[in-house]
Amino acid sequence: MLNSKIINWYEFNKRDLPWRNTTNPYNIWISEIMLQQTQVVTxxxxxxxxxxxFPTIKDLALASEQDVLNHxxxxxxYSRARNLHQAAKFIVDNYNGVFPNSFDNILKLKGIGVYTASAIAAFAFGLSKAAVDGNVYRVLxxxxxxxxxxxxxxGKKTxxxxxxxxxxxxxxxxxxxxxxxxGALQxxxxxxxCEDCPLQAQCFAYLNKEQNSLPTKKKKIKLTNRYFYYLYIFSEEHFLLQQRGDGDIWRKMFEFPLIEANNRIELVDLIxxxxxxxxxxxxxxEVKDQLATKVHKLSHxxxxxxxxxxxxxxDSMNKFSSFICIDKEKAINFPLPKPIESYLARA
Ligand code: SF4
Known part of the structure; x- marks a missing residue:
């Protein structure tokens, strides 16, 4: 059985950590909240x-918030400490200071998510709850x-x-x-x-050399801000367009002459x-007017x-030889990005 191999490994390799020698839900709770985003040694x-x-839930509930934050x-x-403090008061008010022993009631406490509720339920009360943290995701x-x-x-469900x-x-x-x-040590x-891992023979990643590809996580998309200054250069019913390249957004579509900047520029500087x-x-x-649109959001x-x-x-329109001079009525024949299309509808 795979789980007995993991348990055997644990018996030989586990670290002696203070919160492991207790089944007191209060102590386990404090350790689990502290361990979120923080290393064990710290x-x-x-x-x-x-x-x-604060040796008991009651002591924590009676402490001042400042005292808790100082610790x-x-x-x-710090919101983790505030949540602990509030949840301790809740336990005193609603459960007479006794930590709830059902998964659902633990999950209702402020600052406790599914992983922490499962961990407390399993470590303190022996409830059959598998706690899945980053280490467990990686191993599985x-x-x-x-x-x-x-x-x-x-993915979480799976x-x-x-x-x-x-x-x-x-x-x-x-x-x-x-x-x-x-997951934390091996x-x-x-x-x-992997070379001295007891799960080697059954491990997909080891057998397929996929350790570095697993687990997979959706990357947070980094948003970039771009500043577009479109010049609606016109004479009577004619105006200028240019075609975009194909290595950027709005590939091959048509737009007004553009000045792009990395940050906002005032018109006095733009000119x-x-x-x-x-x-x-x-x-x-003759600069007629300037119109700022709402931020146009693309995926990234x-x-x-x-x-x-x-x-x-x-006559000057002929001097812009690298642009296309078109009649406003013909604009409909050109594929235009949405902001340009909306602008033309108002111009
Ligand atoms: S990836 Fe390596 S260390 Fe992790 S379970 Fe597989 S064989 Fe063991």
Whole structure:
């Protein structure tokens, strides 16, 4: 059985951590909240100080918020401490200071999500709940070759089912500790120690050399801001267009002459840019108006678009040889990005 291999590994390799030697749900709760986003070695001292100062739920509930925050100083994410404090008061008010022993009631406490509720339910009360944290996602995805995104709702469901199946009849408090520790020490994110791993023979990632591809996670898209200054250069019913290239957004579509910048530029500065000057060599112009549109959002870009309407005389239109001069009525024949189309509808 795979789970007994993981449990055997745990018995030989586990670290002696203070919150492992207790089934007190309060102590386990404090340790789990501290361990979110913080390394084990850092947490140990904080944990001892916190438990010494607030040995019970009642002590925590009666403490001042400032005192609780002082004990958290250096751990960061102060909302975690505030939530702990509020949940302690809730337990005192609603459960007479006794930590709830059902998964559903634990999950209702402020600041406790599915993983933490499962961990407390299993470690403190022996409830049959598989706790799935980042370590467990990693082990399961590599072991069984699961490529589903660990941060998608579908992926979460799949991994929870797998974790429940793998736990099977094992003792929940031992199994959960074991697989979490296995992920933290053996099947690590970088350079997992496959050569002396007891699961090697059954491990999909090892057998297929896929350790570095698993687990998969949806990457956060980095949004870029771009600043577009479109020049609506017109004379009577004619205006200028140009075709976009094919290496960027709106491939091959048509747009007004464009000055793009990395940040916002005032018109007084824009007219001194090289692009503006080179556009209007020997051309008499009259800047009519300037219109800023709402930010145009694309999947990974925010376009801050402004239109500047520039009137020139009819003869000067011939001087813009690198642009197409079209009749306004013919604009419909050109594929135009939405913001240009909307602007023309109003112009
Ligand atoms: S063989 Fe490597 S990738 Fe597979 S479970 Fe073991 S440590 Fe993780």
């Amino acid at each position: 947490v140990i001292d904080y944990y001892h100080r916190f438990i010494n100062s 958290w100083q250096g751990l960061g994410y 995805s590599r072991l069984f070759g699961v490529y589903e995104l660990t941060n998608s709702p579908k 991994f929870q089912l797998l974790a429940d199946e793998l736990m099977a009849n094992a003792e929940p408090h031992i199994y959960n500790q074991a697989i979490i520790e296995f 099947c690590t994110a970088k350079k997992p120690m 001194h840019t090289e692009t503006w000057r080179s556009l209007f060599v020997d051309v008499k112009i 870009q925010n376009l801050h678009i402004e239109f500047i309407s520039v009137k020139v005389d009819r």
